[in-house]
Amino acid sequence: xxxxxxxxxxxxxxxxxxxxxxxxxxxxxxxxxxxxxxxxxxxxxxxxxxxxxxxxxxxxxxxxxxxxxxxxxxxxxxxxxxxxxxxxxxxxxxxxxxxxxxxxxxxxxxxxxxxxxxxxxxxxxxxxx
Numbered sequence: 248x249x250x251x252x253x254x255x256x257x258x259x260x261x262x263x264x265x266x267x268x269x270x271x272x273x274x275x276x277x278x279x280x281x282x283x284x285x286x287x288x289x290x291x292x293x294x295x296x297x298x299x300x301x302x303x304x305x306x307x308x309x310x311x312x313x314x315x316x317x318x319x320x321x322x323x324x325x326x327x328x329x330x331x332x333x334x335x336x337x338x339x340x341x342x343x344x345x346x347x348x349x350x351x352x353x354x355x356x357x358x359x360x361x362x363x364x365x366x367x368x369x370x371x372x373x374x375x376x
Contacts, residue, residue, distance in 0.1 A: 253280055253365035263288070263358055265328040269295075269317050270365075278370035279315040285361040286310065287349060289331040296322055305333065307347040311366070332358035 256268035270280050284291065291310055293301035295317060303310040317326070335351040349357045 251277060251367050251369075253367055255363070255365050257363050259360070260327075263330040263332070265360065265363070267326045267328065267363075269314050269324055269326055271318070271324070273315060273318060274367070276369055277367050279313045279368040281366040281368060282312045282314065283364045283366055284310045284312075284328070285363075286330060286359065287333065287361070288358040289333045289337065291328060291330045294327045294329070295320070295325070300326070307344070313368075330358060330360070332356040 251274050253270065253274075258266045260266050265284075267282060273280070286305070288305055290305065291303040292299055293312060300317070301312050333349060333356060335355045340348050351357065
């Protein structure tokens with residue numbers, strides 16, 4: 248069977264805001280659809296209808312959000328993501344591996360969205376006899 252392609256509807260509203268269209272229904276053969284956001288920043292927050300429904304603290308890995316839980320809500324067609332930049336003097340860097348600490352030589356703060364990607368999670372039926 249061919250892979251299922253998820254139409255990616257991502258609009259970068261401002262440098263630190265993304266507007267994502269939530270898939271309206273789960274394609275057959277899928278269990279969930281995840282949004283993967285690769286970013287460099289302090290925190291990310293996801294809002295539906297001005298309500299915080301997901302958040303992430305940057306620690307060097309991508310942020311993944313499953314959309315299955317939002318698809319059955321009638322007023323959840325879009326999710327707005329807001330990100331805060333990393334600041335040079337943040338106290339939590341002592342907990343970071345040295346390679347995760349960004350180069351602040353050009354600025355006292357850093358934020359960047361590298362890419363976004365929708366990832367299908369397939370389901371399978373296992374039968375035992």
